[in-house]
Amino acid sequence: MRPDYVDFHTHLDLYPDLQRAISTCDRRRVATLAVTTTPKAFERNLELSSCSNFVRVGLGLHPQLVADRHHEIELFEKLLPRTRYVGEIGLDRGPAHYRSFELQRSIFARILRACAEDGGKVLSLHSVRATRPVLDMLDEHLPPDRARVVLHWFNGSRSDVRRAVERGCYFSINERMLGSTNGERVLRDIPKDRVLTETDGPFILRGDTPIAPGDVGCAVEMMATLLEIPIEDVRRQILSNLHSLTATL
Template identity: 50%
Template sequence: MDFHCHLDLYPDHETAVREADEAGVFTLAVTTTPRAWPRNHELAQRTKHVRAALGLHPQLVAEREAEIALWDDYLSETRYVGEVGLDAGPRYYKSMEAQQRVFQHILRRCAGAGDKIITVHSVRAVRAVLEHVEAFLPRSRGKVVMHWFTGTKSEARRAMELGCYFSINAAMLASERHLTMVQAIPLDRLLTETDGPFTRTEDRPSKPSDVASVVEELGRLHRLPAAHVAKIVRDNLRNLVS
């Protein structure tokens, strides 16, 4: 399962979707702007394993905040939302006020609709993201998956208390700084992702089938067979979408 992949940012979008489907990898094709939704939705509908998510990336909010109206128009067409969230990195901190307006709006709309699954970006903004989730998305009204989570162990515990899952990629497992945090998250809260094409596998952009390496590394980390970890991750997905 690749729970966070930008299939529309590969050189050939349609081929990327087809290959993910043929590989039998459940893939969540996230979008960065609601303008990308119709084509992603169209291609995903033709597949068994690919689903599209409706997003408005926090790094684009400074230029595209007005597109939240378009996001609203499409929300009823999907259960999956992303990529959304907050980014307080140096390049994007100046738009934090607008980002928070947009993220609060998205969480409120998802809570109103109910049963949405949201993949959330939280670079240098984990505390603020969790505060927004706690304030605007009751646990009974939706589910959050923390994408590429790089917070502290205490922030991970708070996220778990709020019912969050975590999608883990190979780059996270290659970082000594983040490895202990990943190890502290119970296996029953973990999903796998690539965040392709922004990560690389063997000197090429990662693709959904590369999540196999994440499963293997999680197995080594927890001293479990990869097949056992794969089953746990599949069960987690079933629990998330049930």
């Protein structure tokens, strides 16, 4: 079954009802990457999505949780052969997580090396205030021909965008990003064939309500307006980009 939309970074297991969230993505025909924040969450996500036509599950170890959950890296490595998708992983150098940054780097390096060894993975990466360290570590530990990389909610400079594009990275964009001047600039800097949509639900709110699973329509409309191209052209381009991203390495 062909999808109508793409949500390449969402936390379905953080909605009140995971099974209902999966069903919503299926009903809306949204190709969805359900990232996890700890390896212990992965198997339940995998089990409940096993019959889904549109939801795939990423194995994750979120950098904001590394300080408390770094011991789960061995479980991560054990589970890695069971999935093609990895996320949410990366680095966070924000004030609340700066103290764990060196530990984050150690865990991230270990994850990248495991992905390089296993091969054929598609990664969704977090890079808050850490764009250059993330790109540096990709260059050091993960050869481009061993995996594909999607930079989630990317906030880097123009030179960072160029560097990531040259490396072959894709970028997943959400409606909150597109409501900021910097997010608009990032969108315009990215080649059209490297853009995907995401919700990052349930963390993005509309008013006081979390964005619904797979609800990327507003992001598609905002992209079309900012780039001055038809909405349907944007939707089709994103689907084409997903196909290119997930083509066999």
